[in-house]
Amino acid sequence: MAVDENLKIELGKQGIIVTSIQELYNWGRRSSVWPMQFGLACCAIEMIATTMARYDMARFGAEVFRPSPRQADMMIISGTVTKKMAPQVVRLYNQMAEPRYVIAMGACAISGGPFKQGYNVLKGIDRYIPVDVHIPGCPPRPEALLQALMTLQKKIDGQTLTGPDRPRHLDRDAQGEFPVPHQGEHDLEPTSNKGVWPVPITIK
Amino acid sequence: MLLSPYFSLAVLFVVALGFGLTPLALAWLWARVFSPSKPNAIKNAIYECGLESKGDAWVQFRSAYYLYGIIFLIFDVEAVFLLPFAVAFSGLGVAACLAMLVFVLMLVEGLAWAWAKGALTWA
Numbered sequence: 001m002a003v004d005e006n007l008k009i010e011l012g013k014q015g016i017i018v019t020s021i022q023e024l025y026n027w028g029r030r031s032s033v034w035p036m037q038f039g040l041a042c043c044a045i046e047m048i049a050t051t052m053a054r055y056d057m058a059r060f061g062a063e064v065f066r067p068s069p070r071q072a073d074m075m076i077i078s079g080t081v082t083k084k085m086a087p088q089v090v091r092l093y094n095q096m097a098e099p100r101y102v103i104a105m106g107a108c109a110i111s112g113g114p115f116k117q118g119y120n121v122l123k124g125i126d127r128y129i130p131v132d133v134h135i136p137g138c139p140p141r142p143e144a145l146l147q148a149l150m151t152l153q154k155k156i157d158g159q160t161l162t163g164p165d166r167p168r169h170l171d172r173d174a175q176g177e178f179p180v181p182h183q184g185e186h187d188l189e190p191t192s193n194k195g196v197w198p199v200p201i202t203i204k
Numbered sequence: 205m206l207l208s209p210y211f212s213l214a215v216l217f218v219v220a221l222g223f224g225l226t227p228l229a230l231a232w233l234w235a236r237v238f239s240p241s242k243p244n245a246i247k248n249a250i251y252e253c254g255l256e257s258k259g260d261a262w263v264q265f266r267s268a269y270y271l272y273g274i275i276f277l278i279f280d281v282e283a284v285f286l287l288p289f290a291v292a293f294s295g296l297g298v299a300a301c302l303a304m305l306v307f308v309l310m311l312v313e314g315l316a317w318a319w320a321k322g323a324l325t326w327a
Contacts, residue, residue: 068251088254094246161238170239177244 022161029073029099030061030156033149036072036096037065041079043106046139055142060149069096074152076145077131080108080115081122083188090180093129098169098176101156103148104131107138114138127192129178130168271323282311 003018011018039047050057051065066072069092081089093102104125107113112123125131132155135148159167168174178196181188192199205211235241250257289304318324 070251091246091249091256092254094244095249095251097247098242169242172240172242174242176242177246180246 025161026157026159030153032061032063033073033101033152033156034071035062035065035074035076036069036092037067038075038092039078040081040085041108043078043109043139046142047076047078047105047145050142050145055146057146057149060146060153062149069093072096073099074101074103076103076105077109077125078105078139080113081125082120083122083183084120086122086125086128086188087180087182089125090128090178094177094180099167100169101132101152102129103133103135103145103152105135105137105145105148106140107136110134110136122188124197127197128181129193130196268326275318275323278311278314282308 002020008018039045049055051062057063062074069075073096075093075096077089093100102125104110108115108121109125112118112121115121116123126134133148133152135144137144140148161170168176175195178193179190181190181193183189250261285307286304289300293301293304
């Protein structure tokens with residue numbers, strides 16, 4: 001039973017705030033998204049620059065970068081994910097406590113990027129874990145990372161507490177464990193996680 | 205009951221208890237209604253920078269610590285006996301002082317033995 005937006009604005013002008021539990025919960029969660037200290041390659045340099053003085057990310061609540069996945073809300077995959085590192089990335093994602101979000105920063109994390117032909121490059125981390133925000137760029141500017149954070153905040157704002165489209169962490173039956181790939185003879189096994197990445201159909 | 209001098213204390217006690225227990229109860233309710241816990245094997249695994257941790261985390265206990273525990277115990281018991289004597293010895297006779305002196309000398313002999321044995325050097 002949400003209050004009409006215009007009524008809210010009018011009441012706000014008079015100094016009366018009307019809110020709901022869902023809004024409060026989402027506001028608390030989006031205003032303090034703590035990232036995990038996780039930088040892989042060049043995009044990590046831009047991520048570090050975003051946390052520093054000029055493009056301060058702490059203003060948005062992403063203040064402390066937690067070294068432990070248990071205390072982090074968000075993982076910024078910044079840099080090329082090699083096939084050797086991929087199992088560790090997926091295991092770290094599994095070890096994060098829910099609610100958890102993933103930002104794929106840069107072309108390499110989205111799809112392999114400029115090193116797509118490499119034998120050891122994983123063609124995008126969204127083969128194994130669900131990604132919430134993708135940032136194109138090589139590397140994306142710190143302002144782009146800030147916009148990604150704001151997009152993530154908007155996404156968190158729109159999440160509901162109950163109902164069929166509630167987020168994964170509120171749903172007991174939603175997938176909580178994403179299988180960790182292991183290095184097989186020629187490639188990672190499995191090459192992608194079912195349900196996370198739709199395998200493209202080759203049309204000959 | 206309202207006239208009892210401890211009534212305000214009782215009120216304070218109940219309020220303090222509620223102050224501590226209410227957030228816990230609310231958290232438990234929230235977990236039950238909205239946010240169920242979803243543990244799984246990998247989530248509960250030991251964190252080792254994304255790797256699988258192998259083997260035990262138990263290290264060998266350094267047995268030299270026990271010596272210091274024993275020496276502390278002996279001198280702690282001695283102190284327990286010395287303290288009441290120290291406050292009351294001015295009212296006791298010479299015999300009591302001599303008995304206490306014998307007791308202290310016996311324990312000093314124990315300290316000298318430990319010292320000579322080299323138990324007090326951390327090597």
